Amino acid sequence: MEIRNNDPGAVQYGNFFNYYQFSDATERVKLLPDADIWLPALIDGESQGDKPYFILDVGCNCGVLTQLMHKYLKERLRRTVKVLGVDIDPRLIQRATAENESPEDVSYACVDVLDDAAFESVKTYMKENDLQKFDAICCYSITMWIHLNHHDQGLRFFLQKLSNLAELLVVEPQPWKCYQKAERRLKKAGEIFPLFLELKWRSDVDLQIQNYLEESLDRRKLFESAPTKWQRKICFYR
Numbered sequence: 666m667e668i669r670n671n672d673p674g675a676v677q678y679g680n681f682f683n684y685y686q687f688s689d690a691t692e693r694v695k696l697l698p699d700a701d702i703w704l705p706a707l708i709d710g711e712s713q714g715d716k717p718y719f720i721l722d723v724g725c726n727c728g729v730l731t732q733l734m735h736k737y738l739k740e741r742l743r744r745t746v747k748v749l750g751v752d753i754d755p756r757l758i759q760r761a762t763a764e765n766e767s768p769e770d771v772s773y774a775c776v777d778v779l780d781d782a783a784f785e786s787v788k789t790y791m792k793e794n795d796l797q798k799f800d801a802i803c804c805y806s807i808t809m810w811i812h813l814n815h816h817d818q819g820l821r822f823f824l825q826k827l828s829n830l831a832e833l834l835v836v837e838p839q840p841w842k843c844y845q846k847a848e849r850r851l852k853k854a855g856e857i858f859p860l861f862l863e864l865k866w867r868s869d870v871d872l873q874i875q876n877y878l879e880e881s882l883d884r885r886k887l888f889e890s891a892p893t894k895w896q897r898k899i900c901f902y903r
């Protein structure tokens with residue numbers, strides 16, 4: 666795909682085909698914290714044993730960050746790490762599957778996480794692996810796309826739905842500046858986000874997300890990374 670003016674192009678769901686030419690996944694994975702943040706505090710006498718550590722990576726695109734995170738965590742946690750990466754775009758999932766370097770531990774499925782019928786494949790994965798919850802659910806750079814397409818209540822529903830299934834919730838929200846850029850790009854391409862002007866969570870959207878997770882979903886922030894080159898912070902909530 667040709668890239669003009671260093672512009673990733675206009676898309677509705679953040680389903681950029683060339684995403685990792687712009688977002689350096691190697692640099693982002695370096696911002697992830699060490700094992701203690703990923704693991705729950707153990708009560709005396711409890712042990713994690715040899716049980717694999719299970720992650721759901723929501724909006725995994727073509728899997729580049731997913732693969733790097735898998736490798737990073739396998740080394741840090743010194744146990745098997747299993748990842749299910751899901752994305753709304755079947756072409757990205759096809760590519761992620763074709764380029765999967767660890768098919769024994771990493772799998773991919775095409776799922777719109779807000780679609781209950783499609784989300785059944787995540788539920789099936791949980792049943793097959795005897796999971797009540799994932800050890801961690803990662804939402805890297807996806808909140809803005811959920812927000813732009815499903816409004817404030819859709820974003821709250823997304824956070825609540827995933828929070829219910831996660832021991833640890835990892836969120837890298839896009840700040841408002843990114844919304845303005847995405848809106849400008851789509852406008853240039855002759856389209857619009859119909860909900861853009863109606864959003865109530867706006868200039869401080871990252872703070873609104875944090876308040877919602879802490880106050881309404883009763884989560885506690887354990888860690889916040891240094892900002893990425895796009896001024897996004899990766900936040901860990903237990």
Ligand SMILES: C[S@@+](CC[C@H](N)C(=O)[O-])C[C@H]1O[C@@H](n2cnc3c(N)ncnc32)[C@H](O)[C@@H]1O
Binds near residue numbers: 690807811
């Ligand atoms: C900007 S990319 C981020 C990719 C990756 N998480 C990262 O940070 O490197 C956002 C991804 O979310 C996906 N996405 C958007 N809405 C989704 C939905 N409702 N369900 C699943 N995936 C979705 C897009 O297709 C896209 O690949």
